Amino acid sequence: MDQNAMKDAVGRAAVEKLVRSGMKLGLGTGSTAIPAVRHIGLLLQQGKLTDIRAVPTSFQTSIECEKWGIPLFTLNSAEIGGSLDLTIDGADEVDPQGNCTKGGGGALLVEKVVAYASAAYAIVVDETKVVGNLGLRFPVSVEVVPEARVTATKALESLGAEVALREALRKAGPVITEHANILLDIRFKKPIDVAAMETELNRIPGVVENGLFTRKHPTVFVGRGDGSVEVRE
């Protein structure tokens, strides 16, 4: 089974197991979360799901919801009231405890606000994302105000990280996030205390948010090459 089919299968499995009519849902970003969004859209169109109120985590997710007619709100909307029943999202890496890193698609800021406002949290990944320790192979994303690029880089290096400014692919210059910030990609040479590091990174002046997600205990859906989906509660 190829990776796209795996992502479809894992997204569908999470929706089938967890999404119910009447829910206030946070919807994630990226190539693994979007198939879950599509499946919700399909179930709505088929009348198998009703009364879904969705909060998207990015421009990409909003567009997908618009395509499917999924009713969109913000966390501030009266219909949402700042709390969600469930959020389904992807991840860059996930460890055996369910801690994860996010932000490979640049959407970590709203993703974290939405995740931490959700009663239940589900992560959908393919098996290549499961690691023993976070941040050694795939970098941890750190969203920083542009004015703090150099000072934040120095502070991150003093925490033992290798730091790289995320460059845009088809534009000269850095990636600019949906909130007009830059992204620093940081990689560690040895295992870190992920919960402590999530707090520590946000203490650096100019850091808006970081891609370590350690304060929720998600249900993790892992798509495997043989087409099966493992559910880790």
Ligand SMILES: O=C[C@H](O)[C@H](O)[C@H](O)COP(=O)(O)O
């Ligand atoms: O900023 C993007 C998000 O955190 C994504 O959920 C994460 O990067 C995983 O994306 P994908 O499923 O495309 O690998």
